[in-house]
Amino acid sequence: MSRSLAWGYEPGGGGDWGTGRALGVPAPPQVPPGARAPAVPAARATSPARRPGAPGLPVASGSGLRRFPQALIVGVKKGGTRALLEFLRLHPDVRALGSEPHFFDRCYDRGLAWYRSLMPRTLDGQITMEKTPSYFVTQEAPRRIHSMSPDTKLIVVVRNPVTRAISDYAQTLSKTPGLPSFRALAFRHGLGPVDTAWSAIRIGLYAQHLENWLRYFPLSHFLFVSGERLVSDPAGEVGRVQDFLGLKRVVTDKHFYFNATKGFPCLKKAQGSSRPRCLGKSKGRPHPRVPQAVVQRLQDFYRPFNRKFYQMTSQDFGWD
Numbered sequence: 001m002s003r004s005l006a007w008g009y010e011p012g013g014g015g016d017w018g019t020g021r022a023l024g025v026p027a028p029p030q031v032p033p034g035a036r037a038p039a040v041p042a043a044r045a046t047s048p049a050r051r052p053g054a055p056g057l058p059v060a061s062g063s064g065l066r067r068f069p070q071a072l073i074v075g076v077k078k079g080g081t082r083a084l085l086e087f088l089r090l091h092p093d094v095r096a097l098g099s100e101p102h103f104f105d106r107c108y109d110r111g112l113a114w115y116r117s118l119m120p121r122t123l124d125g126q127i128t129m130e131k132t133p134s135y136f137v138t139q140e141a142p143r144r145i146h147s148m149s150p151d152t153k154l155i156v157v158v159r160n161p162v163t164r165a166i167s168d169y170a171q172t173l174s175k176t177p178g179l180p181s182f183r184a185l186a187f188r189h190g191l192g193p194v195d196t197a198w199s200a201i202r203i204g205l206y207a208q209h210l211e212n213w214l215r216y217f218p219l220s221h222f223l224f225v226s227g228e229r230l231v232s233d234p235a236g237e238v239g240r241v242q243d244f245l246g247l248k249r250v251v252t253d254k255h256f257y258f259n260a261t262k263g264f265p266c267l268k269k270a271q272g273s274s275r276p277r278c279l280g281k282s283k284g285r286p287h288p289r290v291p292q293a294v295v296q297r298l299q300d301f302y303r304p305f306n307r308k309f310y311q312m313t314s315q316d317f318g319w320d
């Protein structure tokens with residue numbers, strides 16, 4: 001796997017992320033939609049049995065063991081989840097799956113043993129991680145993750161829901177030329193009520209999604225990372241994450257520089273490399289111009305949901 005798929009930009013360089021895979025990590029097995037992976041027990045709604053070879057126990061293979069993730073980046077789409085994962089991968093005690101396995105939303109019927117087989121091997125004391133931003137808005141994800149391990153640490157990168165929606169739209173537009181305008185999709189009947197059935201809008205109702213998670217996990221299991229501060233102060237946000245994961249603060253401001261061409265913080269040296277690297281061009285895409293009146297209406301729409309989210313998390317993200 002070419003490293004440039006993960007870190008597509010560097011001074012004088014180009015490229016794209018493409019697959020969302022990263023740094024030398026093999027892609028998960030590709031199984032056609034609807035097909036089942038062979039000889040793997042289905043995931044159960046109860047905790048995995050504690051017997052050798054059972055889904056709950058680590059599997060020895062080569063150097064280190066494949067273990068279930070102890071920490072997950074569960075959201076949100078377009079929040080800055082890739083940047084956070086790649087920053088954390090600089091830490092010697094973090095091993096992460098480069099691709100998004102989508103186990104707790106799309107692939108759950110492949111079973112826990114399949115899921116664990118995707119994970120990189122870790123030594124004692126190292127943390128296994130993966131990120132799949134759609135988990136945060138998947139109704140069944142909290143129950144399923146809880147049944148894997150009620151001790152799982154959950155990280156949510158959140159961003160102003162209006163900017164997030166525009167970013168989401170920009171991504172869809174890049175794959176679907178001729179898409180109706182953002183404004184046409186955001187409001188029903190022209191400039192009628194906000195269309196909460198549109199996923200770009202619905203994902204930003206953070207308080208509602210969090211309520212579903214809190215039925216299974218206490219707040220102490222969550223860390224909410226500001227997507228805005230991840231850009232303005234990456235070392236500060238990654239410092240909070242390292243504390244939350246019980247890790248030494250190894251990733252610090254020494255690892256970052258601001259790349260004026262990219263307009264984002266980049267790494268002075270990516271994992272296993274001596275060269276500076278930025279994320280690929282699908283991260284930090286130009287956004288289409290959205291009229292200020294549309295932005296304002298959405299700001300007003302989200303305000304009560306944002307306030308509720310601030311209350312629930314005891315954190316003010318400053319979006320209002």
Ligand SMILES: Nc1ncnc2c1ncn2[C@@H]1O[C@H](COP(=O)(O)OS(=O)(=O)O)[C@@H](OP(=O)(O)O)[C@H]1O
Binds near residue numbers: 078264
């Ligand atoms: N360092 C750095 N470099 C590039 N981009 C950065 C960085 N930090 C945060 N971001 C923001 O990450 C946004 C993409 O978020 P995700 O990685 O969560 O997207 S995805 O859901 O996995 O598609 C992406 O959104 P857009 O700017 O709208 O493309 C970026 O704003």
